[in-house]
Amino acid sequence: MTAAAEQPEPGGAPAPWWRSAVIYEVYVRSFADGDGDGLGDLPGVRSRLPYLRDLGVDALWLTPFYPSPQADGGYDVADHRDVDPRFGTLADVDALLADAHDLGVRVIVDLVPNHTSDRHPWFREALAAEPGSPARRRYVFRPGRGADGAEPPNDWQSVFGGPAWSRVTEADGRPGQWYLHLFAPEQPDLDWTNPEVRAEFEDVLRFWLDRGVDGFRVDVAHGLAKDPEMPDLAGRLPSSGPAVEGHPHWDQDEVHEVYRAWRRVSDAYPGERVFVAEAWIATPHRLARYVRSDELHTAFNFGFLLAPWDAAALRRVIDTSVDALARVGAPPTWVLSNHDVVRHLTRYGGGPLGLRRARAAVLLMLALPGGAYVYQGEELGLPEVLDLPDELRQDPTFTRTGGAERGRDGARVPLPWSGDAPPFGFGPSDRAWLPQPADWAALTVEAQQADPGSMLALYRRALELRRHLPGLGDGSMRWLDAAPAARDVLAFARDPGVVCVVNVGSTPVDLPADLVAGADPVLASSPLPEARRLPGATAVWLAR
Numbered sequence: 001m002t003a004a005a006e007q008p009e010p011g012g013a014p015a016p017w018w019r020s021a022v023i024y025e026v027y028v029r030s031f032a033d034g035d036g037d038g039l040g041d042l043p044g045v046r047s048r049l050p051y052l053r054d055l056g057v058d059a060l061w062l063t064p065f066y067p068s069p070q071a072d073g074g075y076d077v078a079d080h081r082d083v084d085p086r087f088g089t090l091a092d093v094d095a096l097l098a099d100a101h102d103l104g105v106r107v108i109v110d111l112v113p114n115h116t117s118d119r120h121p122w123f124r125e126a127l128a129a130e131p132g133s134p135a136r137r138r139y140v141f142r143p144g145r146g147a148d149g150a151e152p153p154n155d156w157q158s159v160f161g162g163p164a165w166s167r168v169t170e171a172d173g174r175p176g177q178w179y180l181h182l183f184a185p186e187q188p189d190l191d192w193t194n195p196e197v198r199a200e201f202e203d204v205l206r207f208w209l210d211r212g213v214d215g216f217r218v219d220v221a222h223g224l225a226k227d228p229e230m231p232d233l234a235g236r237l238p239s240s241g242p243a244v245e246g247h248p249h250w251d252q253d254e255v256h257e258v259y260r261a262w263r264r265v266s267d268a269y270p271g272e273r274v275f276v277a278e279a280w281i282a283t284p285h286r287l288a289r290y291v292r293s294d295e296l297h298t299a300f301n302f303g304f305l306l307a308p309w310d311a312a313a314l315r316r317v318i319d320t321s322v323d324a325l326a327r328v329g330a331p332p333t334w335v336l337s338n339h340d341v342v343r344h345l346t347r348y349g350g351g352p353l354g355l356r357r358a359r360a361a362v363l364l365m366l367a368l369p370g371g372a373y374v375y376q377g378e379e380l381g382l383p384e385v386l387d388l389p390d391e392l393r394q395d396p397t398f399t400r401t402g403g404a405e406r407g408r409d410g411a412r413v414p415l416p417w418s419g420d421a422p423p424f425g426f427g428p429s430d431r432a433w434l435p436q437p438a439d440w441a442a443l444t445v446e447a448q449q450a451d452p453g454s455m456l457a458l459y460r461r462a463l464e465l466r467r468h469l470p471g472l473g474d475g476s477m478r479w480l481d482a483a484p485a486a487r488d489v490l491a492f493a494r495d496p497g498v499v500c501v502v503n504v505g506s507t508p509v510d511l512p513a514d515l516v517a518g519a520d521p522v523l524a525s526s527p528l529p530e531a532r533r534l535p536g537a538t539a540v541w542l543a544r
């Protein structure tokens with residue numbers, strides 16, 4: 001039972017689970033290896049479900065496990081209705097769903113609708129077919145510009161570096177049309193104006209909903225529709241980064257029709273199945289459009305993730321998020337890390353300071369109204385691995401920028417479970433697809449389970465309290481404006497009965513007397529050596 005499910009709404013019906021859910025991202029390749037090949041897999045995830053139940057999360061999001069050449073860590077899907085043998089079988093999915101549900105944990109899978117793999121049968125067919133043929137019209141093929149069409153159709157750039165277009169060789173052996181790929185060349189973009197594409201994905205949704213998944217995380221949810229004129233960016237607009245208004249390939253209004261149709265599909269199933277939008281959008285009010293009541297359910301709040309460790313910046317993003325989402329009746333959500341960004345412990349300064357701030361940050365995040373997303377390993381206080389050898393890096397960002405961007409592998413290093421030496425119980429062999437630092441011996445689940453002061457102990461306790469304190473989860477918040485001298489302090493109430501105070505600064509502050517009157521500290525991110533004083537980079541939950 002989630003905390004929300006225990007609290008009836010004013011009308012009497014329990015609030016839907018997803019309005020307050022804490023959802024744990026399992027980056028399948030790096031979570032747990034069941035067969036010893038050094039790559040995480042579904043049997044590995046299944047074997048660790050009790051760990052996730054004990055951690056106290058409500059649901060898992062599994063990153064793509066579908067057949068894929070792994071040109072982009074599985075976000076290049078060659079078959080949307082099967083499992084890559086490296087990750088298991090469909091029977092493993094069924095077994096994982098059954099076990100997770102028995103443990104009271106829901107499971108969300110990744111849906112990758114913007115593009116397929118270049119090995120998808122549709123793209124192989126498109127390459128073999130004529131320009132203008134139905135097979136080509138499932139993707140975005142265009143003639144080139146310039147003499148003999150030798151220039152790309154426009155100046156759009158791939159998120160991973162280089163042009164967003166690649167040229168194909170036609171059946172007669174001559175250079176021919178170009179196809180669009182906003183990501184790697186191995187990830188051709190689908191044409192979402194084509195009804196066949198829409199029908200196919202609605203069918204894919206039903207395939208997984210019929211198997212019992214609790215929902216989908218929608219990859220690049222802001223990318224499906226493109227301006228039909230395909231205008232040049234001409235230096236006016238950035239290719240990547242959060243979408244700004246008027247962009248020709250991000251956040252086009254036509255994406256919303258797709259999500260309304262999907263919502264009709266999922267609403268026909270029992271049990272509150274959900275969609276979570278991965279949409280990098282610059283403004284909360286544009287993001288809120290994805291979670292209107294007849295579209296997707298929640299969206300990752302990347303504004304919160306990107307905010308610096310600064311009280312004013314955090315407060316601004318909290319306020320604008322809460323306000324924009326309230327206007328559409330959707331719950332806010334909060335996220336600190338995922339498999340695409342530098343881990344937040346490192347972003348917050350690394351070392352003991354980064355750890356201290358990361359401990360405070362999770363108490364802030366879990367006290368805010370709505371839902372939250374936890375990325376595997378943050379509960380162990382894992383830092384970004386910055387010194388991976390270049391030859392082991394697999395992220396296409398690294399190769400496509402000639403190494404100028406280091407890529408995302410440093411956030412994807414396999415989890416340390418137990419023991420004193422790599423691969424720290426990752427699987428039954430001595431292999432792990434990326435090397436783990438030797439000093440992760442102190443960060444294993446086994447080591448932290450034995451230490452009440454560990455990051456893991458903090459996450460467990462916070463998640464446990466979140467389930468039991470009625471003020472937390474879905475609902476509203478009230479800022480408690482601290483004394484002006486304490487401008488580094490964020491203090492807010494979650495009625496009934498909970499107050500969260502975060503000292504974002506580096507020096508201790510007094511806890512305002514009216515805040516602490518009659519309330520006890522129930523959890524602090526770092527020890528509180530003095531009564532009524534909050535040390536720097538520390539958060540506390542008070543309850544009455």
Ligand code: NOJ
Nearest residue numbers: 072075183219220339340
């Ligand atoms: C977002 C995913 O999280 C990321 O890993 C992937 O590279 C892109 N979408 C493209 O699918």
